[in-house]
Amino acid sequence: MHDPVSGQVYTVCYLMLGIFGVPANVIAIVIFARGKCGLSKCITHYLVAMAATDLIVVFTNVIVNRIFSVYYPSSFLSVTPTCSLKTVLLYAAKDSSVWLTVAFTWDRCVAICHQNLRNKYCTARTARVVIVLVCVVSGLRNIPWYFSITPLYVVDGVPWYCIFKSDFYSSNAWIAFDLINLVGTPFVPLFLILLFNALTIRHILVSSRVRKALRGWTYAKKESDVEMENRRQSIILLLAISANLIVLWLTFVAHYATVRITGNYFYSSSSAMFVFQEAGYMLLLLSCSTNTCIYAVIQTKFREEMKYLVSYPFRYLASSFKLGCGLI
Template sequence: MGLSVYQRILISWKVQYYFRYIIAVIGLLSNLVAIVVLGRGKCGLSRCITHYMVAMAAADLLAVFCNVAIFYLYAAIFRHVHTIACTLQQVMAFVSLDCSVWLTVAFTFDRFVAICCQDFKNRYCTVRIARVAIATVYVVSLMRNIPYYFAFEPYYGNVECMEKPEYFSHPGWIAFSWIHNILTPLLPFFVIVLLNILTVRSIVVASRARRKLRAHVSGEKQEDPEIESRRKSIILLFCVSGSFILLWLTEVMLRIYSDIANSHYVPNWAHPMTMANTAGNMLKILSSCTNTFIYVMTQSKVRDELKNAIKYPSTMCLKLVRR
């Protein structure tokens, strides 16, 4: 016999509960480590790339806190001021995710320019431009999500929030929802896909031309340090953007389906759309925890700095004991 509706709902809630708990621990620790390690500037990366990576780690840290960690704090601490706390939490949750998404776009575009637009590279791929881009993403994300403060209301014993009924019926809110869904995550998703396609195309064409030139000059195949250096630099780009694409794919497909079919309400918590939305939301949140592991796996100097950071407390203790 299959599981009853109640059993499916109970399993879904348990999975969400433990998933949020694990992600809260892993996400907060991993992003804090990334900020500290990358902020030291000793990972062999350019200052421009380091700025983007630290900013993404900070946005991911905020996203994990606002979308996951605060879930456990809300009922215990903010329950008696639910109206303010609930709506502020929702605003900051949207702001943090927007920052995380659009900083990934900014990083991808920066690497696209560095690899494919050599004439424009020296003017765009600078620390000043990186700081301006990062600040712009944070400010714009905050400003455009302020209306969400008026879109939510508490429910379920004042422990969680949901959209007000007029959010799905009033023309102004419908237009706002469409614009929001286009700006996050539809537009960033397709921009990142397009930039990656153009980057791959440029790399393939440039690599073929360089190999032919070196073969013509030297008469034999040799290892090209320039191609090897470029290969290592794009691994980071493709891992970061590829992780984003895979983990946000479910959310993007559900947003497109919900807006086209106008199916914002579901009959019950065991409905397939509810389960799909739960899965998409969990994968979306998981994307805020993966970048640190990508940095460690793809960058040897990041691994070395992480090892040094882990060894530092024990080294200091040994020094104190020897004194």
């Protein structure tokens, strides 16, 4: 538990994350699911899945695990079996969110760089299969977290709260599992995202040079090239995605490395390490609130759909009011 002052500060921060993250992801799900953003069904499936997993991350990690634990510390969510299951869901949702971003980045890389595979791989059916596989594998590989938990204490035969077992930080098996978990998320995903983005950007730049040469510099200056503008937007989008994940995960990774190197796993809520830890968690969770937005904000049709969605309740009330006045 936090001390009173720090507890209020962190609670407000997580409350802000929840207030921002839940509506942002819900709006993204609704807009993409409507299918009016001019995107293929393959892309739409990925974006809806990414927004859904991000929403689950925000709900489980921010609302249930952080806010509820402060305001309702003795609820059924604090019973050890429920707490252990919640831990599995936390990690599974986080892994699904990150790896779906990898899958989507790879899909775009194939679509842009490998035209011969595009028609076979970049389909709605493939997207659905990949999404299901990512979620299932993420869930299965995080099941061991359930068995890493032990009760903090037992009252009248009921185990309460969750702490890691005493041998979690010393057992070779648990250390290996924890290390594999960290490598699996986020090191490998970040590396793959950077690699796929680099290949895609390189292909776009090379293609743009060839296109300019074929069109001719004079003609290119006089008349805008819609295709090259779309490619420029793609580069901006890919770089934004990479920067978002790397920057917002960096503090979390740095804290993990510091803890493992120093062997200092326990510290008070007033220590600098605790602030370091919470900053890492907050930035990590923030990435799940901005990930889908980065894809969406750049698209004009998404903004138009968002304006329509936000204004719909007011237009509905106005039309109902006019209809009511007409009946009087």
